[in-house]
Amino acid sequence: MTVDVSTPPAEAAQDEAPSDLATRARADGVKFLLALFVDLTGKPCAKLVPVEAADELQYEGVGFAGYAAGAMGQQPSDPDLIALPDLASYTPLPWVREGLALVHCDPHVEGKPWPYAPRVILKTLLERARAQQLELFAGAEVEYFLVSRDADGRIAPADAKDTSAQPCYDARGLTRMYEHLTAVSTAMNALGWANYANDHEDGNGQFEQNFAYADALTTADRVITARYLISVLAEQRGMTATFMPKPFSDRTGSGMHLHLSLWRDGAALFPDGTDERALGLSEVAYSFLAGILEHAPGLQAVLAPTVNSYKRTGAVSTRSGATWSPRHASYGGNDRTHFIRVPDGNRIEMRGGDGSANPYLALAAALAAGLDGIERGLDPGAPGADDGTKRPELPLTLLHAVDALAADPVVGGALDAAGPGVCDYFAGLKREEFFAWHSTVGSWEVDRYLTAF
Secondary structure, eight states: OOOOOSSOOGGGOGGGOOSOHHHHHHHTTOOEEEEEEEOTTOOEEEEEEEGGGHHHHHHHOEEEOHHHHSSSSOOTTSOOEEEEEOGGGOEEOTTTSTTEEEEEEEEEETTEEOTTOHHHHHHHHHHHHHHTTOEEEEEEOOEEEEEEEOTTSOEEESSTTOOOSSOTTOHHHHHHTHHHHHHHHHHHHHTTOOEEEEEEOSSTTEEEEEEOOEEHHHHHHHHHHHHHHHHHHHHHTTOEEEOOSOSSTTSOOOBOOEEEEEEETTEESSBOTTOTTSSOBOHHHHHHHHHHHHTHHHHHHHHSOSTTHHHHHTOSOOTTSOOOOOSBOOEESSOTTSSEEEEETTEEEEOOOBTTOOHHHHHHHHHHHHHHHHHHTOOOOSSBSOSSSOOOBOOSSHHHHHHHHHTOHHHHHHHTTTSTTHHHHHHHHHHHHHHHHHTSOOHHHHHHHTTOO
């Protein structure tokens, strides 16, 4: 990500919300609204609301059976989730369907924000930061593969000509996906996201489309909207867009790198031209960074929350020659081998996250870890993988990461920010996911053991 972060972007301000959803929607020619929220796994859940019912949506919300929606901490006997829209997130989507718009919602139960809702969790952490006159800004790099599936379910890059051993930045592969990439770019720019680059990534069939940073809540909303937009536009062209971290064992996985900075009263707190470590960061930034490094093992359960995630971070080689995923909680300058890269003095880049990460939870947990570093005045030591201390190794599997999460009161506390029990619930879901995979006999086992004894 190469974007100027020396001044906060004006378009990110959440206080520019329309006062009346129905009036705004009709002015834009919107006939239907997707009232959307995500569960703890990042699954987008929505109801399609006609513009004639926009007032009811705005003032009363729309109901969901939480247990049916997914990982929302509910049982079949529990009261409905009532999704109340945040009008600042209103997003027309005529590129998906003419007359369609999306609005992100905060689930409530019996009149109170639901503590298992990821957006509610992030908003709670952001309020804690504001109590210290701190505001988190974030940028996200959204990587994904465009694939096709054959009759047997096998996947391959949707572009059959994308076979180069080193396809990154290849102009021909980029051009063959011109219609899809430009459709996404056009939509992002029309929405004011300031798309500034679209590229072919390191894996065959892998792409990245960048947009400008914003306040953390706006960026998390945009990641969810971008995934939806990219997926639907790919489907319209007969392809599947996947944010799965490692769809191909021999190719680079998809990350979701997060660029973070703290601000106070419109002033950036990270830059410092007198930095003795020559990375341009302030002591506040180093303490924030140190907090993230100290909590990195537990953070990985949120940043890399699937079984497949650890096929990415555990990879030792790929077809292109590099994995681009960190294995230790190290930091350094403009060096992509670290868990935290410092491209310049304005921000840090957290590289442990992948395409399966829930952006609300990822930003909430990272913020909690960073604030802990500031509160305790932590020092990350000298830059580099070997600074004279042993850098923590990142978890080897999802199970290891969940165990680290359960043992980390700061990261676990971030998940419990809006109410108790969320961390235990999330950890339980992820343990079940790991053992469901572990109990399934796969082709690797058959190939290795069928005639081995």
